[in-house]
Amino acid sequence: MNLVEQAFSDSLNDGASGRSSSTSKGQENVRRPIHDDQELCNYILSTVKAPDGALMIRESTIPGSGSGLFTTRDVAAGELIFTSVPLVLCSEVGEQMEACDFCFQQRRRVIHPVEDRLLHPGEVMPDVYKCKGCNLYQYCSESCWQRAWDTGHLYECGLLADASHDLDTRMLYRILILLRKKVLLPEQVRALARLAHEQDKYEQISNDWQKVKDIAAEAKERMKSELDGADVLRLYCLIRCNALPVDQTSRNAPLGTAIDLGAAMLNHNCEPNIVIIFNSTRVEVRAVNNLKAGKELLHCYRDIAYDCTFRNPRIAARYQFKCQCDRCIRESDRHYEGVSPDIEDPIMPILATQGDLFAIVEKAKLRALSLSNPFDVTPFLAEIDELSEEGYAGRRWPDDLEPLPTALKSLAALCERQGDIINTIKIRVKALAFAKCRNNLPYSEDLVDFVVSLRSFTMYPHRKVLLDGPLPKFKEFQDFCVGHMCALHALMARFYGEQGRVTRIVREIMHEEMDKYHGPRPPTRAFRRKFKASHETILKWAGVDAKSWIVELS
Numbered sequence: 145m146n147l148v149e150q151a152f153s154d155s156l157n158d159g160a161s162g163r164s165s166s167t168s169k170g171q172e173n174v175r176r177p178i179h180d181d182q183e184l185c186n187y188i189l190s191t192v193k194a195p196d197g198a199l200m201i202r203e204s205t206i207p208g209s210g211s212g213l214f215t216t217r218d219v220a221a222g223e224l225i226f227t228s229v230p231l232v233l234c235s236e237v238g239e240q241m242e243a244c245d246f247c248f249q250q251r252r253r254v255i256h257p258v259e260d261r262l263l264h265p266g267e268v269m270p271d272v273y274k275c276k277g278c279n280l281y282q283y284c285s286e287s288c289w290q291r292a293w294d295t296g297h298l299y300e301c302g303l304l305a306d307a308s309h310d311l312d313t314r315m316l317y318r319i320l321i322l323l324r325k326k327v328l329l330p331e332q333v334r335a336l337a338r339l340a341h342e343q344d345k346y347e348q349i350s351n352d353w354q355k356v357k358d359i360a361a362e363a364k365e366r367m368k369s370e371l372d373g374a375d376v377l378r379l380y381c382l383i384r385c386n387a388l389p390v391d392q393t394s395r396n397a398p399l400g401t402a403i404d405l406g407a408a409m410l411n412h413n414c415e416p417n418i419v420i421i422f423n424s425t426r427v428e429v430r431a432v433n434n435l436k437a438g439k440e441l442l443h444c445y446r447d448i449a450y451d452c453t454f455r456n457p458r459i460a461a462r463y464q465f466k467c468q469c470d471r472c473i474r475e476s477d478r479h480y481e482g483v484s485p486d487i488e489d490p491i492m493p494i495l496a497t498q499g500d501l502f503a504i505v506e507k508a509k510l511r512a513l514s515l516s517n518p519f520d521v522t523p524f525l526a527e528i529d530e531l532s533e534e535g536y537a538g539r540r541w542p543d544d545l546e547p548l549p550t551a552l553k554s555l556a557a558l559c560e561r562q563g564d565i566i567n568t569i570k571i572r573v574k575a576l577a578f579a580k581c582r583n584n585l586p587y588s589e590d591l592v593d594f595v596v597s598l599r600s601f602t603m604y605p606h607r608k609v610l611l612d613g614p615l616p617k618f619k620e621f622q623d624f625c626v627g628h629m630c631a632l633h634a635l636m637a638r639f640y641g642e643q644g645r646v647t648r649i650v651r652e653i654m655h656e657e658m659d660k661y662h663g664p665r666p667p668t669r670a671f672r673r674k675f676k677a678s679h680e681t682i683l684k685w686a687g688v689d690a691k692s693w694i695v696e697l698s
């Protein structure tokens with residue numbers, strides 16, 4: 145074992161009062177809390193950039209959840225709390241993946257990955273560059289590949305033949321090789337080794353414990369690690385508990401995963417008070433609410449837009465805890481209210497409908513992508529309606545309950561691909577009106593897509609369909625578009641900061657839109673009145689109740 149591996153192993157075993165029961169029988173494995181080790185806390189806090197003394201690691205306010213990260217100053221909504229550069233990053237790979245394993249620029253959204261602008265209609269990104277050695281990792285360009293090679297890929301490339309596509313497994317390979325080649329520093333790996341791992345819970349509860357052990361054993365072999373097999377297994381559990389999705393949109397399609405010491409101190413709540421944005425490879429943590437000094441910073445680990453029936457099993461499987469926050473309790477209670485007495489447990493039929501809704505979208509995708517068939521969205525919308533009628537354990541599926549809004553958004557995206565702009569807008573209006581929470585990243589991303597499609601519609605006032613269809617008038621679409629642009633800009637400033645790249649892009653298109661607009665200026669009362677009336681007309685046209693989507697323009 146080299147010095148770095150030794151430091152890692154010593155710290156893994158020093159952080160616990162004993163080894164895992166699987167490695168040293170009879171000894172209980174109790175992890176020493178991070179907040180009890182001031183030196184470690186100081187080191188972790190030194191890895192993040194925050195105003196002096198603005199953060200603190202203490203015992204979490206969530207019972208039984210160990211340590212947590214707290215702000216020691218008042219923070220306003222939208223303010224940057226800290227930034228950091230992760231210790232290790234690892235990108236998704238595979239046919240559909242476009243993530244660059246060096247710079248992690250977001251290529252899968254309507255915003256250009258590096259230039260400060262939206263993509264032009266039909267604009268496609270250049271092809272990704274695949275490493276010729278491993279034929280696995282992908283890069284934006286040869287120069288990104290070269291930089292990735294120089295900073296570590298050269299050590300792992302030759303060991304990755306037929307390697308797993310699973311992200312956690314590749315993160316494990318990568319960390320093992322960085323330890324072996326002493327790319328990480330001893331103080332970094334000492335802190336890494338002290339992160340939560342929940343190995344005992346995995347071992348007792350997880351159905352795939354044998355698989356977990358096999359993956360760790362294969363990783364040790366493949367990466368020629370000299371760490372003890374038990375330490376490699378612990379490292380794998382630790383990755384699963386702490387890896388942060390590299391996701392600039394929170395739409396469940398991360399570009400990869402990252403281990404960041406500061407972010408690894410954040411505990412989970414389904415109604416988070418912070419948001420994490422990846423700006424290329426940099427982690428940016430912002431407040432979503434005004435936070436008083438002394439408040440614990442809480443992040444939603446995953447699936448924020450989804451309901452607890454979908455979100456909780458995924459969180460439990462990965463992080464080994466059952467979330468008991470107020471939102472989970474509210475959502476769970478709702479499923480039991482008003483259920484017919486002959487239904488023993490409403491959860492099973494609800495899960496079945498969730499699956500069926502996803503299946504309709506898959507069918508629509510196949511249909512839309514098949515060359516032989518012109519795509520008509522109507523039968524799929526009808527199927528969704530039919531399923532919704534009784535799908536909520538014999539009652540009507542609630543409009544705001546996922547995956548209904550997501551299914552509609554997916555159908556709208558298919559319509560957009562086919563150039564069916566009217567249905568794109570109509571279905572998107574419906575999906576956004578059904579959104580349950582309008583204070584999170586996935587919603588802001590949906591709003592970006594929405595205003596972009598609206599803009600492409602309002603750009604052409606003489607479009608035939610606007611002149612003779614039974615549609616709201618062009619002016620009403622314009623009021624609607626300008627109002628939503630303003631709402632989007634305010635939301636972006638909160639998530640990305642006033643000077644964030646995405647906020648600047650949105651601001652620019654908002655100004656372009658306003659330059660063409662001849663009505664009263666937002667946010668005057670006259671504009672707000674006009675916007676409200678046009679909003680109601682368009683929602684009615686899309687078949688939704690105006691009260692279901694009220695936009696406050698400030």
Ligand SMILES: C[S@@+](CC[C@H](N)C(=O)[O-])C[C@H]1O[C@@H](n2cnc3c(N)ncnc32)[C@H](O)[C@@H]1O
Nearest residue numbers: 209210211340385386408409410411412463465
């Ligand atoms: C990324 S770490 C967060 C820091 C961790 N609390 C620590 O002491 O190192 C994730 C782990 O924290 C714990 N945790 C986070 N949020 C929790 C919650 N809401 N309820 C219970 N445990 C939680 C779980 O053990 C989870 O695997």
